[in-house]
Amino acid sequence: MALARYGFIVKGPDLEIIKHHGRIQTPLFDMAVSGVQSVDEAILVAQELLTKHVQLIELCGGFTAEDAERIREATNDLVPIGRVQYTPEERERMAREFG
Helix, strand or coil: CCCCCEEEEECCCCCCCCCCCEEEEECCCCEEEEEECHHEEEEEEEEEEHHCCCCCCEEEECCCHHHCCCCHCCCCCCCEEEECCCHHHHHHHHHHHCC
8 A cells, every 4th residue: 555644743842733734635645744842742643643544654853762652652553653863964064053
């Protein structure tokens, strides 16, 4: 089965779980994007995404491996949960530019 339903969760200090969300839809693909401030909010979003039958959930680079594990446990490991990661070079670059 091809990937057709995808969830992406981004974390930021001023994102509001109720206000900051959206969808990108085509006849073959449906992506839900949600903004949260915390791992606890991400858990709520991930659980809601499961009710929409997403096939996988991806987390932005602001989440740690431990955060991803908490979300995985809270969703009973029903779908793959990945997270964006950067190479050491890109992390150095981000530290210089956004530090």
